Amino acid sequence: MKKLLLSLAAVLACCMSIQSANVNVTVKMNTTSPWMALVDKATGDTLDVGEAVDRIYTLDLPAGVYVLSAYAKDSTTINGTIELNVSEDSVQQEFSILTNTVYATNKHEDKTNWEAGKDYTISVDVSSREGGRMVVTLGNSVTAGRKTFLALVGNSYYVSLIPNEEHQAEGYMTNDRSGTLTAGITVSGAIPMGGDYIATIPADAEMFIGKKFSHFTNFTKVESVKTVIEGDMKKVHYRLADNQVYNFRTWKPGGLTQAGYFTMDIDGGENSYLKFSASSYEAFGPKTIKHDVNWNGGYETGNILVNINERGHLQLKVGDTYDALAMRSWQLTDTQTANYFTEPDFHYTIIDLDGNPSTGVIEIDNAHSTTETWSTIKAVGKGTAIVLVTYDAIALNYYKYNAKADSLTKTPYMGGEYWGAIWPENTAAYVVSVGDDATTMRPNMFINEDYNEGALKTAGKYVDAEHDVFYYLDTEEGATYTFTSEGVDHIEIAYPTIGEQMATYHGFTTEGVRKNDDGSYTLLLKEGRQIVKLTDAMGNSIYQVLTAKPCHREITNASREGSTIFQAGDKVKIQYSGLHHPANKLAGIYNMSAYVTYNNIPNGSSLILGAGQYTFASAPTAQMVTVDIPADYTAAELVMDQGVVQVNGFGDPIGAHRDIRKNQGRSPNFTAIAHKTYFGQLPEVRIPITETKYFVINLQSDVDSIQYTITQEGDTLRPDANGIYAATYGTYIIKASKPGYRCFRTTLTIADDAEGEQTCIIEMVKAADNAWDGTTLTEPRCEDDIYQISSGAELAWFAAKVNGGDYKLSAKLVSDIDLCGHDWTPIGGSKSNTAYQGTFTGDGHIIDGLYINNTLTYQALFGYTKDSHISGITVSGEVNAKQYVAGVVAFMGPKATVDRCANKAKVTGASTYVGGVTGSVSQSTATLTNSYNLGDITGTTNCAGVAGYNHKSAVIENVFSLGTITGNKVAACIGGTTAKDNAQNIFAIQEYDIFEGQTTVTDEQMLLGEVAYLLGEAFGQKIGTDTHPVFGGERVYKVTYTTNLSADVDSLYTNGALPQFEDVEGHQTIWKTSLDGEELTEVSADSTLYVEYHKITYALTYVVDGEVYATDSIEYGAAITPIAEPVKEGYTFSGWSEVPETMPASDVTISGTYTVNIYKVYYYVGDELVHTAEVAYGEIIPEYVYEPTTEGDEFLGWIGDTYETMPAHDVTYTANIESDVLQLTIHNSQLTIYDLSGRKVTDTKNLRGGVYIINGMRYYLK
Secondary structure: OHHHHHHHHHHHHHHHHHHHHOEEEEEEOOOOOOEEEEEEOOOOOEEOOOOOEOOEEEEEEOOEEEEEEEEOOOOOOEEEEEEEEEOOOOOEEEEEEEEEEEEEOOEOOOOOEOOEOOOEEEEEEEEOOOOOEEOEEEEEOOOOOOEEEEEEOOOEEEEEEEEOHHHHHOOEOOEEEEEEOOOOOEEEEOOOEEEEEEEEEEOOOEEEEEEOOOEOOOOEEOOOOEEEEEOOEEEEEEEEEOOOEEEEEEEOOOOOEEEEEEEOOHHHHHHHOOEOOHHHHOOOOOOOOOOOOOHHHHOOOOEEEEOOOOOOEEEEOOOOEEEEEEEEEOOOEOOOOOOOEOOOOEEEEEEOOOOOEOOOOEEEEOOEOOOOOEEEEEEOOOEEEEEEEEEOOEEEEEEEEEOOOOEEEEEEOOOOOEEOOOOHHHOEEEEEEEOOOOOOOEOOOEOOOOOOOOOOEOOOOEOOOOOOEEEEEOOOOOEEEEEOOEOOOEEEEEOEEEOOOOEEEOOOEOOOEEEOOOOOEEEEEOOEEEEEEEEOOOOOEEEEEEEEEEEEEEEEEOOOOOOOOOOOOOEEEEEEEOOOOOOOOEOOOEEEEEEEEEOOEEOOOOOOOOOOOOOHHHOOOOOEEEEEOOOOOOOOEEEEOOEEEEEEEEEOOEOHHHHOOOOOOEOOOOOOOEEEEEEOEOOOEEEEOOOOOOEEEEEEOOOOOOEEEEEEOOEEEOOOOOOOEEEOOEEEEEEEEOOOEOOEEEEEEEOOOOOOOEEEEOOOOEOOOOOOOOOOOOOOEEEOOEEEEOOHHHHHHHHHHHHOOOOOOEEEEOOOEEOOOOEOOOEOOOOHHHOEOOEEEEEEEEEEEEEEEOOOEEEOOEEEEOOOEEEEEEEEEEEEEOEEEOOOEEEEOOOOEEEOOEEOOEEEEOOOOEEOOEOOEOOOOOEEEEEEEOOOEEOOEEEEOOEOOEOOOOEEEEEEEOOOEEOOEEEOOEOOOOOOOOEEEEEEOOOOOEOOOOEEOOHHHHHOOHHHHHHOOOEEOOEOOEOOOEEOOOOOEEEEEEEOOOOOOEEEEEOOEOOOOOOOOOEEEEEEOOOOOOEOOEOOOOEEEEEEEEEOEEEEEEEEOOEEEEEEEEEOOOEOOOOOOOOOOOEEEOOOOOOOOEOOOOOEEEEEOEEEOEEEEEEEEOOEEEEEEEEEOOOOOOOOOOOOOOOOOEEEEEEOOOOOOOOOOOEEEEEEEEOOOOOOOOOOOOOOEEEOOOOEOOOOOOOOOEEEEEOOEEEEEO
16 A cells, blocks of 8 residues: 555656646747647647637647747748747747748849749758757748748848759859848848959968858858969959858968958959958058057957856866867957957967976867867866967958949958957966866855846856956055855965966966965955966865956046045045956847946946947946945045946846857847846945035125125035025135126135135126116017017016917017126927927127026027027027037027027037037028037037037038037037038038038138138128128128239139239239229229239349448349449458349348458668568558667668558668768679669779668668
8 A cells, every 4th residue: 555655646746747847838920920830849749739819829838849830821831840949947938930031033034033942942041049050941932932931039040042053054153141030031132143253462371261150150161263373472263152241361471360351243353352462461560469448449458258167277088179269359340230250360378387388288279270260179188287368460351342433442340450469468368177086175256246146147156267357456466355265275376477478377376375364265366367276185176267457546526626535425436447348249149338336336327339338448437436425424434345347238148158159159149138247346445534624705896785696516505694605625606696787607616725714706897788687577679570679688588488488479689688697598498399489680789698507408599499580699608508509599490590690609518419509400491501600619429610410401501610619529510420411611720520511721711701702691701800701791802813924813802902912023913804904903893803913123222331332223033233343442342242143022232341451561671671560551650660780880760752651552661771981892802782773883982972782781871
């Protein structure tokens, strides 16, 4: 009996087990295939599926595989079959069946369609998004000649339309189609003709061309037909299908890899072929590292992912193999949606635990990858090795033939053409152990357990080697991490040695490892990937890779810019740089944004599907968190110790990149779920809190009875019972108002070092009689249903009246108006049903003192407008709001027109759609004409001087802007990226990010009337006075002319007077109506004239010693022959200064000077020269007295011509000396005597008294 009871219990348990294995299955059919049949694949039994309700079947099925046959609406045509896997692990499963039609669109010469099965065959593969192959069979469409196949929502399909042998012989090639399904589709297209394709590369380079069928699998290679060497180049020939997309990769030793994809175009011929020269492989070094998060559009992080487990420790047995995959991060993709990504060349290095090359433990096939995505690790011997993975730089583009230009168009991948090699500190590192004994050690390396409870993280509560990064401040040695392991005897750590190209390791030590009294361990983590080795008492080891990075942090007071004091009630901004996305975009796997989070306080930015989603590392807003210190906070310090990087978005559980399979890859994931996960560890934040201190604000003014409003960050400061204002540190906005005065606004900053009473000087200015006091509303007089507005109070009344519901009122300004800086509410609301719809004519008047400062939208003088006409207004003042912000009109809706309006106000928008005249010309029927902006405009995007945004068909004509524009992507005149098809006559002197439709002119063109003329009759300009075109200014005429010096046609702009040109040297102009026409000096209309140039005669003046010597008149360009040099006794002339060869276009002065001559005076005694003196012409000759040297001689003076002053020649004197005794021996034959005339004296007996030369000596005889 006991046995029977046991048997019954077993049977009951078995029955209960069988019952519990049933799964509630929902099958949703579709409109193409509303009916189904279901067969149990294991038994072949056809199941009773019951009746569908709205094409939905609900079944209870045991776990197993079922074959679903789908039936078309006619209930007989089978659209195909698909196998459904009902999992025993599920309680409920849902299958959404998609029916897809497939056929070729080719036609025979008789216009009949090609037939499937006759002219071509169809091959269909369907896979899950994880890459698992779905078992399907083709079915028939209710449309003859077409086939169908089934798939599930989120599946990917790969369809090949394969021509038969006959058509292949005609040149047809397979049409491959693929995609991911979110609904049933039709896969159709012509089976293409094939064509020759020739890639030209250097002779020592290699070329690969292939096709892509799935993410993360090897591209399918297209074999070349032949290769022809031509000198130092070679041509690789292929046969490719027209209009099909092919990927390529070309490389050479030591060179840069070039890669991407192209579309085959038979009609393009040679001009559609890829051509690479030797310089293509040298354009960017293959080992170049761009260590800059702003490189490549802010996408670059130089990181890497590998498909090893979350510990980074792979355990194998001898003989095992492992398919290894490396993935670059940022993933190099053409666009963020197409995801046609290409990987760089990866390099695997094997080292032992001491950092030496290792060969006996593992081997890696394809250790230096080019065309193969996957590598294979082979376990060849017991032991432990470390694998390091890096990658090179690469150039990426996609090419398409441009028939119009008859050339190949190259488009760089998203982020740019050139991508650098891995950042060395990011070198992937993992440990491979072969043949290790089992161990019971439990590392217990937990992180963010509370944050990630129930989160989609494959590592769960444990540290992930790649996704969890331990950040530390760049002022610190490293990060610390504490954990309590089980069964561990001791722990060692290997720090990375970071080189120029990669990191490596040099052994394990206990440096940086501290065992605590409670049995826990604290590790010091340094930059890069450190490997932690945990060893048990038996000597068995397991490993954990931990990643750490330095970062920079700035903590600022967001409530008080520049303040270093933090008080209760303040907003704290914590700004990081150096953080990296834990799970950046990975096609088919991750599509997440990242944020900084502290103590469950998110950073508040919304990056998903917006700017910054993929640029976390370079987006300051993503690396920032703001914290409000509670107003009642009393602690001395604010501590934030739970800092993480939050990942938020769509995709697989984080870590699922390790689940990719070599032959399956991954498909695009359009059924991804949204989830949040938290990673890593950020440095602790400690902010000292200062006790709140208050200061009395002393408001001083010469005017009494002023009403004050003091605000900070939108909060109003209230005075005490005595009217005294007290405030703490920060910047305050002070508004002072009083009837009869303009509103005065200023700021008061109480600095961190402030002491005592804070004084603010209030300078009130009298307002005009018709100025607004900020409150009064006065109804203006009305003529012919048009309000005649003459004061600020009347304009305020009109605004209130419109905003009260009378949206179609019309008005006219009859005088200038000063709103005095009081807060203004726009005329017209913020949506279509409250839009201003009337006519408002400014008549050329100015509205000054416009002031708007809030966080609202649709803010300007006018808010939302439609069916309206606003004209003749010039606005000045200040507008500061959120979105749709402008000086004149915030938003121009249907049939809104703005004409002859100008903005001089400073306009600031915190968001988008910001402009000087209007924030947005939003509709095709809106019109903006004859307007300009002089104000400075600040916004984000859709920001410009005249119109922040335009509808592509809206008319915008005759406008210009001279203001400074600031923002992320702005324009001088018309912002936004829409086409400017109807934008005409748009002028600016500066180009910003967007300049489509704009004519960029020079300052000179703006100053000298050209722009005013081009803008048309609404504008004028007094040239030389007005710096830009103005409404109602002097009319500008265009004068077109030719001259007798040139056949060129030139033009100028004038208010009437014709100028004398200075640009033709040496000529003066005479304006004529024509060559033989009348002379004229001004015009009164646009004119075509003739300019006759006459040579000008200039004065040539000769100046000697500062006085005019002679003058002449010489025509420009004539040769100059200088006059003879003047002569003056006793002087030497310097010669004329430099003389031009021809007469220049100016008077010329030629100068020269006299220099007095120096002569010599010689003194002789006999034949002996005893003295020489130099004397300038005209000067007195100095006296020289000779002292005789012979006893008895007497000097009686000098003999020679006597001069009062020095003559214009040298002078010679002979000494007159008297001797006491002169005895002549006449018979002495050696005595020779000459008189002064040079005659020889022979009669020595009869010598007379006088001077004689005796034997060469002079003597005087009495």
